[in-house]
Amino acid sequence: MAQFNDWCVPVVIPVGQHHLRVLTGQATTLTTGIQATAAIVPHHYVTSEHVARALARLGKSAAAELIHGMLPTTKQLRSGDLGEIYATEWIDSQSGGYSAPIKRLRWKDHRDMAMRGDDVIGIRQDPQTQSLHFLKTEAKSRAQLTTQVLTEARAGLDKDGGRPSPHALAFISSRLLDLGNLPLADAIDDALLRHNIPLQNVRHLLFTFSGNAPAAMLTASLQTYSGQIMQWGVGLHVTDHGAFIEAVYGQVIANANNL
Template sequence: MPVFDGWCNHVDAPVGDHFLRVMTGQPAHLNAGIQATATTVPGHYASEEHVARALRRLGKLASAALIEEKLPTTNAIRSGDLGEIYATEWIDAYSGYRAPIKRLRWKDHRNMAMRGEDVIGIFQDPQSLRLRFLKTEAKSRAALTAQVLSDARAGLDKDGGLPSPHALSFISARLLELNELPIADAIDDALWKHGIPLASVRHLLFTFSGNAPDALLTAALQAYPGEADQWGVGLRVEGHGAFIGAIYDQVIANANNA
């Protein structure tokens, strides 16, 4: 079940040739959002197989410690990570693309942000086996501003608007480790054999904020002068900081009560 079900509503609107969706957490149902998100978060930091193996071999306390040691402790990193988690979950549930890895599993340190594109969604054409890409920048702020969206736009426009070779090589390497060979090979083919035309790339600007993102995302989409298709998706939750804190508290409580 998508993590947004049961506590968010959404409104879709065209912005010129682009697409805008605004999701709003319903105040009466935010506890359901906390519970659903807390169930989803651990898998973004450690594989289910890793946690289950630790539980079998080492017991509940050790498996809980494994999860807790991977969770960020600073408010800023928790906020940024959760924005990326929500973007990944939205892509997998609603976009038609697949986010093939959960990138946060490979963080250098739990209180450091990862570099590079936040998320890259991939769709493989079943006939040609060629790939289409959803290059994504995720921003999480208690108070979203035009400058934050300008920074996100700069990230999307890097490398001529294409996914960076470094980011795609990272995904390919992780997929090889996970024995997902066909999609890893398709990424390598796109990088080193076929090339990636801009027509095969769409941009997603994903925001998670305490204030309404409607007008800001609309302006950002309207101002885009380039040729890549654009999507804007904003998730608004009042009490943004307290909501994030409650989610991570619940993740820790769930791990200790497993």
């Protein structure tokens, strides 16, 4: 996990019926954040089993090259990927029951291409009714977050009537079938093909990772939302955004070289 609580100070800000949390990375603990993040980044690109098999069959240098070959090479793509990784990790550890059942970046067309479709979809299954609840997520990573970026994120969340897109759900279902998780794949297919997803079973998460303070902009974005879907905002603030990302990916490469 990204261990947000070990290197960030969380602040909860009430915004009407919606929820906003800001996580601010502390200068004295950023090294912890870099190390914790670097430990989980490779698993978003390649499975542990694949790395272990390459290590056993081909040795350390090949296993390291496997990881190197999956990492994006440009600053912009590394920033975008890390924003999505953090959103996924937050959903899995701090969303109160939702989980992101697949790590999308493993299926990128090319390491230097961005993924398409909904950024992340968290899923929670009601233990009594077995119905699915969805956390449709837009993740944005910017050195300088702007209201225009949040406007773009809002447009993404509002697509398909605010529900997760059929294409995104079909993609998740297919990947779950590949991974052998038939019950959840079937439940997603049922929600997509047999039942219309009710809006009360959908929440939105606007997740930002930025070098400037996000609280005021996220608050304004949530306040101006006039739809029916419960909104969550999470802003991860690291002042030296670019240097932090560079340090994370540098540590990922160093760790791979020392397998």
